[in-house]
Amino acid sequence: MSPIVSVRNLVKTYKTGFQALKGVNLDIAEGEIIALLGPNGAGKTTLISTICGIVHPTSGTVTVGGHDVLTQYRAARTLIGLVPQEITLEPFETPLNTCRLSRGLFGKARDDAHIEKVLRQLSLWDKKDSRIVTLSGGMKRRVLIAKALSHEPRVLFLDEPTAGVDVELRKDMWKVVEDLRASGVTIILTTHYIEEAEAIADRVGMIAKGEILLVQDKAELMAQLGKKQLRIDLLAPLDTLPPDLAGRGLEVTPDGHGLIYTYDTRAERTGITTLLNDLQKAGLHMTDLSTSQSSLEDIFVGLVKENA
Amino acid sequence: MNTQAIRAIYIYEMKRFFRTLLQSFISPVISTSLYFVVFGAAIGSRIDTVEGVSYGTFIVPGLIMLSVMTQATSNASFAIYFPKFIGTIYELLSAPVNFLEITIGYVGAAATKALFIGTVILATAALFVDLHIEHPLAMVAFLVMTCVSFALLGFIIGIWARNFEQLQLIPLLIITPLVFLGGSFYSVTMLPPIWQAITHFNPVLYLISGFRWSFFGMADVPIGLSLMAIALFTGLCVGAIWLIFRTGWRIRQ
Ligand SMILES: Nc1ncnc2c1ncn2[C@@H]1O[C@H](COP(=O)(O)OP(=O)(O)OP(=O)(O)O)[C@@H](O)[C@H]1O
Ligand SMILES: [Mg+2]
Secondary structure, eight states, rough: OEEEEEEEEEEOOOOTEEEEEEEEEEEETTOOOEEEOTTTTTSHHHHHHHHTTTOSEEEEEEEOOOOOOOTTHHHHHHHHEEEOSSSSOTTTSSHHHHHHHHHHTTTTOOOOOOOOOHHHHOOOOOGGTTTGGGHHHHHHHHHHOOOOOOOSSSSSEEEEEEOOOOHHHHHHHHHHHHHHTTOEEEEEESSSHHHHHHHSSEEEEEEEEHHHEEEEEEHHHHHHHHHEEEEEEEOOOOOOOGGGGTTSSSSEEETEEEEEEEEEEEEOOOOOHHHHHHHHHTTTOOOEEEEEOOEEEEEEHHHHHHHH | HHHHHHHHHHHHHHHHHHHHHHHHHHHHHHHHHHHHOOOOOOOOIGGEEEEEEHHHHHHHHHHHHHHHHHHHHHHHHHHHHHHHHHTOOOOOHHHOOHHHHHHHHHHHHHHHHHHHHHHHHHHHHHHHHHHSSOHHHHHHHHHHHHHHHHHHHHHHHHHHOOSEEEEEEEEHIIHHHHHHHHTTOOOOOGHHHHHHHHHHHOOOHHHHHHHHHHHOOOOOOHHHHHHHHHHHHHHHHHHHHHHHHHHHTTTOO
16 A cells, blocks of 8 residues: 655755755555654654645655645645644634634535534533633643644644643543544654653654654564563672573673573563572572663664764 | 635634724724814815815715725734734645635735725715715725735735734835825825826825725826726735745745
8 A cells, every 4th residue: 555645855954054854754654653753853843844835845755645745735735634843823713713714724614513523522612612812731732633633634743742731631632643543544743752652653753863763663663672681690700601501591791790681571481480490500699680671762762872 | 726715714814803893893983083073174174175075075085095005904914924923824834725815815804804994984984074976886996906905915014024013114104104195185286296296106196096086086197097006006916925925935934
């Protein structure tokens, strides 16, 4: 199946001469949720803005639903909903009016039943006629989401949807994203929160300094993350591994004072019990045990350092 | 053509207007009444007639033009400047709309508001002076064209402006003087020859003159010239807006 969003060699150099995107390639499949992770200034917003038509690309091509975003902008943009990073709303308007405007702008006939559904889904219905200036920050962010959903997009861009949103609301929002995916909407979200990517994404892309460092299935990524290490501190240092203990993935630390055992937490048997029994039989005295797991964050920080 | 978008922008903008309807209604009524008290009754009583029309009646077209031009300009400039200022323009830029649809929506709404105010002033004026409109159809046509063309100009100003001062600057420094010096409250024939010649470079003169012709059947410049002037002005504004959206000048990074 051809991707719903396809980005090829996308370069963006701002007027200041700053190159915010350095030849980005990215394919997004219909119906998936992809999370783009990256530090401040990585180029996440620039990438999204270029796809949505707010920023003009310096070179490269972007297609949405097979339509070029520059030459066939009407067909491409009709499919897109955008929730911007900054809260930008007219303070004296009401959620209902601003949603109606969004729907019309994207060429859809007025449909108050749909807007009601969206506002209810986002728990904004009782605020529909309040002036936006009287809403809380979290509500305003939901108004932005409601605006984007008003015109029934097939691809939804969420630029840090949960920034400044409390834990409770964040969970609610994940639920909304889940529901949207169930209705077939493709979702691209940016976030600084690794747990957010873990919680809702199918794929995770990592971006830093205008380059995509990695795009991977979350499941694969999690498999890497599923590996755990057990460190065993020994009373007496070892030079080499006793022959009885060879062949089960055990390593001696450089200083000889410890052993490292790598295992898969999701395997039927981790082999820890047997290992500890065998250590005792081999006459090794243990002084301490500790386990560690590499998180998405470790992988990410590692990647960013490598590219620094 | 994304007619839904035009409709949506137009309705959205008009709603803003209806929220402040009372204010939109009262301020032209009060200012028009003041003009009539000062110019019509106080000063006008010392002037018999201008070109056979009582002074109070003579200033009606100019008075309407003055308000309509400034209102159309400020409404349209604010309508597009505000989204730019607070950032909601992102939605216009990412929507499947072209420059023509955006312009029709915003300029249409601004022109409608100006038209409403023009009508209110005309009605108020009718309470103070005897009004006989010689060419009613031409009067409406001139009024509508002026509303549209000045809303177009305002739209350009709104895109150009980088701050609120600039937003007010052009109307204050250029439009108001041009309107006052364009014969709003006098006939150009009352000026010394040298000033008459200079005044003919003022584009507003042609609009006011044409509008006044539709009331009284007499004008400072030939009516054909007035029509050409307004067509040229409108064409220039549309061209400028097309260029602005094509290049993304001051709206797209
Ligand atoms: N209009 C602009 N002119 C010049 N440089 C810009 C402009 N917008 C963004 N940049 C620069 O481009 C880089 C990428 O910015 P961008 O907003 O895409 O980052 P981001 O990944 O979204 O960051 P954050 O997580 O902070 O939102 C930054 O270094 C930023 O300073
Ligand atoms: Mg950003």
